[in-house]
Amino acid sequence: MSYAAITAVGHFLPEERLTNADLERLVDTDDEWIRTRTGIRERRILRDPDKATAYMASNAAQDLIEKRGLDPEEIDAIIVATITPDMFFPATACLVQHEIGASKAWGFDLSAACSGFLFALSTGAQMIESGRHEKVLVIGADKMSGITNFEDRSTCVLFGDAAAAVLLEPDPGDCGVIDFYQRVDGKHAGLLSMPGGGSLRPPTYETVAKGMHFLQQQGRAVFKYAVDGMARAAEEIMDRHQLGIDDIRYLVPHQANQRIIDTTARKMGLDSDKVMVNIDRYGNTTAATIPLCFADREEELRRGDALVLVAFGGGFTWGSCYLRWAYDGSKAARARESYATAAL
Ligand code: ACO
Numbered sequence: 001m002s003y004a005a006i007t008a009v010g011h012f013l014p015e016e017r018l019t020n021a022d023l024e025r026l027v028d029t030d031d032e033w034i035r036t037r038t039g040i041r042e043r044r045i046l047r048d049p050d051k052a053t054a055y056m057a058s059n060a061a062q063d064l065i066e067k068r069g070l071d072p073e074e075i076d077a078i079i080v081a082t083i084t085p086d087m088f089f090p091a092t093a094c095l096v097q098h099e100i101g102a103s104k105a106w107g108f109d110l111s112a113a114c115s116g117f118l119f120a121l122s123t124g125a126q127m128i129e130s131g132r133h134e135k136v137l138v139i140g141a142d143k144m145s146g147i148t149n150f151e152d153r154s155t156c157v158l159f160g161d162a163a164a165a166v167l168l169e170p171d172p173g174d175c176g177v178i179d180f181y182q183r184v185d186g187k188h189a190g191l192l193s194m195p196g197g198g199s200l201r202p203p204t205y206e207t208v209a210k211g212m213h214f215l216q217q218q219g220r221a222v223f224k225y226a227v228d229g230m231a232r233a234a235e236e237i238m239d240r241h242q243l244g245i246d247d248i249r250y251l252v253p254h255q256a257n258q259r260i261i262d263t264t265a266r267k268m269g270l271d272s273d274k275v276m277v278n279i280d281r282y283g284n285t286t287a288a289t290i291p292l293c294f295a296d297r298e299e300e301l302r303r304g305d306a307l308v309l310v311a312f313g314g315g316f317t318w319g320s321c322y323l324r325w326a327y328d329g330s331k332a333a334r335a336r337e338s339y340a341t342a343a344l
Contacts, residue, residue: 002171003171005323007168008167009164037257040279053141053163054096054141056163057095077105077106080141083113115313115315115318118290138165140289144286163288179322188225192222230260233311234268251307255277258279301328308322309323
């Protein structure tokens, strides 16, 4: 069996920045509160009412296709992790398939909130490991501004919009997704949810008036479970593989809150220079946070680097993944430079 390796990364960020100062004009909050409680300075917002998650996901896929020099017809399957699909159906994966011209692909959306990318990655990896797929595109994409109540200061400061994609292929050696640990527990479903709009509470004047189509959460309780869940998931995967802190090149945590990230790293005994963080610039982009970290730091990564990914989200959903990076990021950077030079 070949491991499924990440062989390319792409991403998309809307241009508009929503800073803490902008939020001070919308709700009763201030920059200092947001920075010290969450670590966030700004986030990106997709303002165009005619564009949403499928647009961002397609752009992230297109970025990957161009960087990798991939023929979209080679893609066997597309998995889009999202809780903010353009609509319930058709699935975002279908819209992306059409947009990028992946004419031989099948695909589906996967809903696991902030653990979405992790769950989609392990699903895609098993599709590769089965030997039935050669190229699986895994995308994490969320337009969180579409379900955020910009009158609720306790949630509107947290989230942003983004998409990022990875390509999975069989690795000829020993790199790729080595193992994963994943769990769900619906006992606390009500602590973090969007209660309206589904078959239980279909949209009515009443559900809209009650703000049931916005994300709602009990932040302090979620914080507590997230810290605990992420630390335990990281510990589980490290124990299984007898990984010490010196074995790990980077922890790549879901970016929900700088304090959750710091606590997880501290419990693992990792210094901050071994933790990928970009929450300050993008906020919590739900399914996009982990691949967005890859996109940000791709150039530093080398074949064989051991990464531990860890996430926690609504559901609850949580888990961790141990993977060995499959390519030298500098090569990707050089390839990008040569595309840029060729384009001049
Ligand atoms: N600006 C100023 N004050 C605020 C704001 C704000 N934006 N939001 C809340 N407050 C106030 C509250 O009203 C409260 O005031 P009170 O004491 O007068 O009642 C006070 O700040 C403390 O509120 P808490 O909710 O207890 O603040 P806490 O320190 O827990 O921080 C936060 C809130 C940042 C939401 C934190 O609980 C958190 O990060 N929780 C995790 C939630 C999360 O990240 N969810 C995303 C999805 S799940 C995941 O990704 C892991």
